[in-house]
Amino acid sequence: xxxxxxxxxxxxxxxxxxxxxxxxxxxxxxxxxxxxxxxxxxxxxxxxxxxxxxxxxxxxxxxxxxxxxxxxxxxxxxxxxxxxxxxxxxxxxxxxxxxxxxxxxxxxxxxxxxxxxxxxxxxxxxxxxxxxxxxxxxxxxxxxxxxxxxxxxxxxxxxxxxxxxxxxxxxxxxxxxxxxxxxxxxxxxxxxxxxxxxxxxxxxxxxxxxxxxxxxxxxxxxxxxxxxxxxxxxxxxxxxxxxxxxxxxxxxxxxxxxxx
Amino acid sequence: xxxxxxxxxxxxxxxxxxxxxxxxxxxxxxxxxxxxxxxxxxxxxxxxxxxxxxxxxxxxxxxxxxxxxxxxxxxxxxxxxxxxxxxxxxxxxxxxxxxxxxxxxxxxxxxxxxxxxxxxxxxxxxxxxxxxxxxxxxxxxxxxxxxxxxxxxxxxxxxxxxxxxxxxxxxxxxxxxxxxxxxxxxxxxxxxxxxxxxxxxxxxxxxxxxxxxxxxxxxxxxxxxxxxxxxxxxxxxxxxxxxxxxxxxxxxxxxxxxxx
Numbered sequence: 001x002x003x004x005x006x007x008x009x010x011x012x013x014x015x016x017x018x019x020x021x022x023x024x025x026x027x028x029x030x031x032x033x034x035x036x037x038x039x040x041x042x043x044x045x046x047x048x049x050x051x052x053x054x055x056x057x058x059x060x061x062x063x064x065x066x067x068x069x070x071x072x073x074x075x076x077x078x079x080x081x082x083x084x085x086x087x088x089x090x091x092x093x094x095x096x097x098x099x100x101x102x103x104x105x106x107x108x109x110x111x112x113x114x115x116x117x118x119x120x121x122x123x124x125x126x127x128x129x130x131x132x133x134x135x136x137x138x139x140x141x142x143x144x145x146x147x148x149x150x151x152x153x154x155x156x157x158x159x160x161x162x163x164x165x166x167x168x169x170x171x172x173x174x175x176x177x178x179x180x181x182x183x184x185x186x187x188x189x190x191x192x193x194x195x196x197x198x199x200x201x202x203x204x205x206x207x208x209x210x211x212x213x214x215x216x217x218x219x220x221x222x223x224x225x226x227x228x229x230x231x232x233x234x235x236x237x238x239x240x241x242x243x244x245x246x247x248x249x250x251x252x253x254x255x256x257x258x259x260x
Numbered sequence: 261x262x263x264x265x266x267x268x269x270x271x272x273x274x275x276x277x278x279x280x281x282x283x284x285x286x287x288x289x290x291x292x293x294x295x296x297x298x299x300x301x302x303x304x305x306x307x308x309x310x311x312x313x314x315x316x317x318x319x320x321x322x323x324x325x326x327x328x329x330x331x332x333x334x335x336x337x338x339x340x341x342x343x344x345x346x347x348x349x350x351x352x353x354x355x356x357x358x359x360x361x362x363x364x365x366x367x368x369x370x371x372x373x374x375x376x377x378x379x380x381x382x383x384x385x386x387x388x389x390x391x392x393x394x395x396x397x398x399x400x401x402x403x404x405x406x407x408x409x410x411x412x413x414x415x416x417x418x419x420x421x422x423x424x425x426x427x428x429x430x431x432x433x434x435x436x437x438x439x440x441x442x443x444x445x446x447x448x449x450x451x452x453x454x455x456x457x458x459x460x461x462x463x464x465x466x467x468x469x470x471x472x473x474x475x476x477x478x479x480x481x482x483x484x485x486x487x488x489x490x491x492x493x494x495x496x497x498x499x500x501x502x503x504x505x506x507x508x509x510x511x512x513x514x515x516x517x518x519x520x
Binding site for chain 2: 123127130131132133134135136137157159160161164165197199232233234235236237238239240241242244245248249252253255256259
């Protein structure tokens, strides 16, 4: 069954506008997946509260499939556009229930993880999650001051990986470091003042790769709690690497060592 | 000496508006560097045609330094803002002469290179250039259909690396492949159907890493001319890596093998 919405004052319109604000998203434990590919990648294990289409999308596509799964709202095009987070709206979004993980349950599995401290750029965070998924990391932990995982740009940059790998956000820095210690997961910090290069470290053991803020790098607080600080060799003139590139190189090296 | 500009119709305002258009930039062989860090990173070896400041910037900063190097234009704030490419203009830009390289002169030096085929995302291209600089690649070659190197977002993402490493854009695909062949530089294509993983390839020899379009990957035309197609191992669920991440992993592996 579909509900046609022709007024900006409709309840669903107001609700979506609300969950576009981080605070309300967090309280309601939902987020918005926008775009055809992204919506079609939502796994069965996720609860979809509603599908929202533009009138044009609903006319041009077979929406029976969606109607069987959750309530469908068909919005006047101009209303849909007003809710869209993209420059060229495709006319499809879904309100999806968020999964919240207990970080301890993930850390205790060992293997390898990524911890992001104050990563602020949405593209960087999304790309780190996508890479962590590709390279088989067992979880991504985000400290309190990272960009919100469920902002549109982060979600798009994950290219669907947000659905594949456990991610915990809003963590206190001390909490995640304590958990790593409790379960013998070695914290390895990416740091320009690191003494060892990645290939000189043992990354076969259970470990967590820590990536800092784009401008400031890892904080002294976190760096001092790391077992090792690692510096990616840079023989060229650039002073640093992009945060998502640094994360990718360290994850690749972890994978390389484990495959040998 | 400084020239105060209070009219939108002033010659310098029109000129900057013109070189914000790719075609005119290309003809005039100049580009715009915006922001304090970026302008201050312009090396002596580059010719600056003009510095352009907002009135507020000129009042708050010592601009003698700039006046000694090139003509300085101080624009009414609203005029500067209308020319700025950023959300929060810092009030400083420079018109910089572009360096054009003969690709053959670069390829004949051997060592290692990056070739981007139809890389469209400005952030990806900028990050690839920054990483190539950090990892000591000897040049970056861009085929005709890549995003323009001198667009604001690409330049910003290079974080100054645009000044450190020779970059050639607008290349015909066949031309760059012929040059690689002529100078015995092995073309190694990043490809999802590659048979070998990066660590199983010899990347110590002179080589060029080829990175394809974000959606389509490397074209069949280019892939068929590669000596090897390489696949980065992805044991996780993500179907692919971000283009700049794939480039970074392959450059890191190249560097790792050469440092052994």
